Amino acid sequence: MNDQNTYKMRILPTKPIDHTVFSMDNLTQERRMEPFVTGEGVIDYQCGSCGHFILRSLRWAQVTQAVYKCPKCGHYNQIEPIVKKH
Numbered sequence: 001m002n003d004q005n006t007y008k009m010r011i012l013p014t015k016p017i018d019h020t021v022f023s024m025d026n027l028t029q030e031r032r033m034e035p036f037v038t039g040e041g042v043i044d045y046q047c048g049s050c051g052h053f054i055l056r057s058l059r060w061a062q063v064t065q066a067v068y069k070c071p072k073c074g075h076y077n078q079i080e081p082i083v084k085k086h
């Protein structure tokens with residue numbers, strides 16, 4: 001049974017100055033098209049602009065404070081903060 005969930009990330013209008021930004025600008029073109037993170041969970045995150053897979057198979061949104069620059073279209077993406085229930 002496949003419970004994979006795919007979410008689109010939130011596009012930031014400009015490069016954020018108060019967050020860590022991960023980019024693949026220093027990698028070869030071939031490596032850049034791979035996801036930043038590949039885990040063993042059921043959550044995928046796509047670029048909110050072009051749909052490129054930025055994070056794959058996460059267990060949960062562990063990385064909400066980070067911003068990822070899409071290697072395909074160059075937009076800055078952030079995971080929507082998820083309100084935890086306690």
Ligand SMILES: [Zn+2]
Nearest residue numbers: 047050070073
């Ligand atoms: Zn993109």
